Amino acid sequence: MARPFFTIFLLAVSTSSPLPLPLFQINLNKRKMNKGFVAINYITCDAEYAPRFEELFRTRARAIDRMQGFRFMTVLKPQRESEPYLVVSHWDSEEDFKAWTNSPEFLEGHKRGFEDVRRAKESGQKPPMTSVFKTYEIITD
Secondary structure, three states, X not given: OOOOOOEEEEEEOOOXXXXXXEEEXXXXXXXXXXXXXXXXXXXXXXXXXXXXXXXXXXXOOOHHHHOOOXXXXXXEOOOOOOXXXXXXXXXXXXXXXXXXXXXXXXXXXXXXXXXXXXXXXXXXXXXXXXXXXXXXXXXXX
């Protein structure tokens, strides 16, 4: 789908020309209009694991706070036990988010949860939580 074409001209009036002369122009199609990027992690926990999950976030390492482009994060608790928690992180760009997911800080921030999952798998149990990421571009304030 083609994007609409917008060009802004700044004009100067000349005494030697009957028409305004362009000083410069800005093509808005070439300028990314980025309001931000959001990643939502949908985390489903076993009922008995939910208190531990909430404690992990209350005492989190805050490693994500050091990442370039990170704005803020909220954790939403479902009102029904069968629905997932939502971990909503706001970023300046998708590139900043991807840098987080490939960083040592990502591993630091998830270390305790990853350890819980590893222990469950090693003992032949199902993981106490599962996670699905979905990402979104912000289009309005």
